[in-house]
Amino acid sequence: MIECRGICKSYERPGEPRLDVLKSVDLNIEPGEFTAVVGPSGSGKSTLMNILGLLDRPDSGNYLLGGEPVSNLPHARLASLRNKKIGFVFQQFHLLPRTTALENVELPLVYADTDNISDRAAQALCRVGLQDRMTHTPAELSGGQQQRVAIARALVNDPEIILADEPTGNLDRESGAGIMALFQELNESGRTIIFITHDAALAARAGRVLTMNEGILAEEPAQPVGGVA
Amino acid sequence: MTWFRILRLAVRALLRARLRTLLSVSGMAVGITAVAVLLGLGAGARQALQDTIEKMGRNLLTVNAWMSETNALRGTGRYVNTLVTADSEAVARQLPGIEAVSPVISGTRNLRWGGRTMNATVNGTTPEYRITKNHVVKGGRFIDEEDVCGGRRVAVVGDQIVRELFMGERPIGETLLVGRIPFTIIGVLEGKGTNPLGGNEDDQIVVPVTTAQRRVYNVDYLTRIFVQVASKDLLKSTTEALTDLLRNRHQTVDFKIVDQTALLAVQSENGASFRRMIGGLAGLALGLGGVGLLSVSLLSVRERRTEIGLQLALGARSRHIMVQYLVESLLVALIGGVLGLVMGACGIVMASSWTQWPARLSWDAVWQPFVLSLVIALAFGAYPAWRAARLDPIVALRSK
Numbered sequence: 001m002i003e004c005r006g007i008c009k010s011y012e013r014p015g016e017p018r019l020d021v022l023k024s025v026d027l028n029i030e031p032g033e034f035t036a037v038v039g040p041s042g043s044g045k046s047t048l049m050n051i052l053g054l055l056d057r058p059d060s061g062n063y064l065l066g067g068e069p070v071s072n073l074p075h076a077r078l079a080s081l082r083n084k085k086i087g088f089v090f091q092q093f094h095l096l097p098r099t100t101a102l103e104n105v106e107l108p109l110v111y112a113d114t115d116n117i118s119d120r121a122a123q124a125l126c127r128v129g130l131q132d133r134m135t136h137t138p139a140e141l142s143g144g145q146q147q148r149v150a151i152a153r154a155l156v157n158d159p160e161i162i163l164a165d166e167p168t169g170n171l172d173r174e175s176g177a178g179i180m181a182l183f184q185e186l187n188e189s190g191r192t193i194i195f196i197t198h199d200a201a202l203a204a205r206a207g208r209v210l211t212m213n214e215g216i217l218a219e220e221p222a223q224p225v226g227g228v229a
Numbered sequence: 230m231t232w233f234r235i236l237r238l239a240v241r242a243l244l245r246a247r248l249r250t251l252l253s254v255s256g257m258a259v260g261i262t263a264v265a266v267l268l269g270l271g272a273g274a275r276q277a278l279q280d281t282i283e284k285m286g287r288n289l290l291t292v293n294a295w296m297s298e299t300n301a302l303r304g305t306g307r308y309v310n311t312l313v314t315a316d317s318e319a320v321a322r323q324l325p326g327i328e329a330v331s332p333v334i335s336g337t338r339n340l341r342w343g344g345r346t347m348n349a350t351v352n353g354t355t356p357e358y359r360i361t362k363n364h365v366v367k368g369g370r371f372i373d374e375e376d377v378c379g380g381r382r383v384a385v386v387g388d389q390i391v392r393e394l395f396m397g398e399r400p401i402g403e404t405l406l407v408g409r410i411p412f413t414i415i416g417v418l419e420g421k422g423t424n425p426l427g428g429n430e431d432d433q434i435v436v437p438v439t440t441a442q443r444r445v446y447n448v449d450y451l452t453r454i455f456v457q458v459a460s461k462d463l464l465k466s467t468t469e470a471l472t473d474l475l476r477n478r479h480q481t482v483d484f485k486i487v488d489q490t491a492l493l494a495v496q497s498e499n500g501a502s503f504r505r506m507i508g509g510l511a512g513l514a515l516g517l518g519g520v521g522l523l524s525v526s527l528l529s530v531r532e533r534r535t536e537i538g539l540q541l542a543l544g545a546r547s548r549h550i551m552v553q554y555l556v557e558s559l560l561v562a563l564i565g566g567v568l569g570l571v572m573g574a575c576g577i578v579m580a581s582s583w584t585q586w587p588a589r590l591s592w593d594a595v596w597q598p599f600v601l602s603l604v605i606a607l608a609f610g611a612y613p614a615w616r617a618a619r620l621d622p623i624v625a626l627r628s629k
């Protein structure tokens with residue numbers, strides 16, 4: 001599903017030494033995997049996630065998405081891949097303000113140019129348990145509900161991969177647990193999920209945990225569920 | 230479907246930022262109002278000019294008997310008596326593209342009726358005079374060929390004469406003394422009022438040219454000849470042909486040809502400088518409206534960077550973003566344009582009813598500002614839209 005070889009990313013700012021954020025990252029993700037990425041702040045987790053999600057480009061290295069090399073694709077093709085293959089969930093939810101949950105969820109379908117936009121968006125909202133909040137605007141929803149709307153939006157175009165950058169970072173423990181349960185459900189129905197978290201307990205619920213440390217990605221040995229202090 | 234939804238996104242975005250939208254809409258509206266009023270004034274002035282030309286005789290050239298300047302300097306006589314009826318007949322016969330020709334002998338005489346007197350212009354001419362000068366006969370009839378051939382003492386009187394000499398009574402059939410000669414009144418002309426060149430045609434009486442030459446003035450020449458050409462485009466070439474023809478016949482240039490359409494156009498230039506000033510103001514207002522739209526849009530793009538980043542993350546292409554922001558500008562311009570048109574129309578109506586300016590609501594004053602507002606929206610909205618569309622997804626998403 002995802003194959004990365006030697007992904008490097010660095011930032012250069014005038015008057016400062018070069019900052020190597022990703023130092024030759026190798027990564028293989030198989031379809032249906034449920035992966036957590038952990039690591040200290042500033043270690044490069046989001047940077048990697050953005051590259052995996054085709055929002056950012058690596059300086060060097062190879063990235064195959066579903067077997068297709070994506071390093072040098074034109075903008076339009078990248079947009080189409082983001083639209084069809086990937087669903088994003090962000091820590092800040094990123095919902096359009098003063099816009100109903102339904103219309104927020106419709107957005108990826110607008111750019112996909114498909115029919116039955118409203119029906120499909122409504123189905124996605126049902127899927128995340130918000131069938132009775134469709135006409136609510138973000139201001140009329142709790143944080144957990146807003147993140148559910150964002151997940152429905154990530155799901156609506158039926159992508160193979162869901163990328164979530166600290167999806168529970170802005171939520172209390174209980175809502176966070178609800179979101180994780182939802183991810184688990186989605187994974188059980190066959191979706192590949194990669195998420196970043198600072199919460200070891202949540203990471204432990206993933207089938208696979210990767211640790212990012214100063215731009216170097218390492219596999220964490222499999223642990224029994226709930227076995228983290 | 231996509232484009233319809235993007236239109237909806239644009240509408241939502243405008244409704245979300247009400248104050249911002251209101252600001253740029255009113256900026257556009259003011260500019261469009263100014264342009265609409267300007268066009269209304271222009272259309273009014275053009276119409277007034279057109280009406281005047283219509284009234285004074287359309288596509289009309291006037292050949293005046295005229296001392297050439299060299300002759301005047303030599304002091305050879307005060308009057309030119311070389312312009313004759315034969316000249317006007319030759320013009321009618323020989324020149325192409327001529328609608329009507331009327332010879333005129335003109336002077337001032339005292340009129341007398343029922344114990345009252347007044348001075349009036351007495352024009353001796355032919356039936357074509359009515360056509361060349363675009364006169365309307367209000368009652369009775371105009372002079373005809375038989376009146377001219379027979380040298381009959383019949384007269385058609387102007388509106389002012391009916392008012393002042395006959396105190397508004399119906400004068401047809403009455404006998405009028407022109408100097409000492411009695412004329413029978415056969416018709417009345419509709420009034421025209423004074424024209425912008427300062428002329429008044431309502432104080433005239435029209436009599437057959439033959440009668441006027443023999444009985445009133447006792448001369449055999451003419452004062453002028455009116456020549457109506459078939460179209461405006463022929464005015465210049467006919468002036469030249471007319472000059473050639475008469476110079477040949479007279480062996481000198483003892484006449485002067487006046488193109489009153491040109492004179493009136495010069496006259497109407499006076500109003501044009503005023504309109505140019507308003508035009509400058511309108512352009513300024515419109516420019517400010519455009520710049521307002523530009524800065525508000527740029528602000529909007531800057532504020533909504535994360536939103537754009539999100540749209541890109543969800544699979545929006547640059548052109549989707551570009552179109553959304555262009556549509557936002559277009560909607561602002563459209564609403565501003567419609568508002569401006571309504572205000573402009575009110576302005577035009579007010580200007581024409583409360584002031585001297587002949588403003589007029591023309592179709593041009595509607596569609597031109599409308600198209601202009603769209604052009605401005607595209608011109609000033611393109612840059613912000615382009616800025617939005619070429620944002621890098623990650624830069625946009627991460628900006629706060």
Ligand SMILES: Nc1ncnc2c1ncn2[C@@H]1O[C@H](COP(=O)(O)OP(=O)(O)OP(=O)(O)O)[C@@H](O)[C@H]1O
Nearest residue numbers: 011012019021039040041042043044045046047048
């Ligand atoms: N545009 C940029 N220019 C310069 N440096 C950047 C830029 N973007 C990110 N960085 C740097 O890259 C490093 C990694 O950032 P990244 O957001 O990937 O960290 P992270 O692991 O997601 O941290 P956190 O857990 O706090 O979200 C940071 O040190 C950050 O300062």
Ligand SMILES: [Mg+2]
Nearest residue numbers: 045046047165
């Ligand atoms: Mg991060």
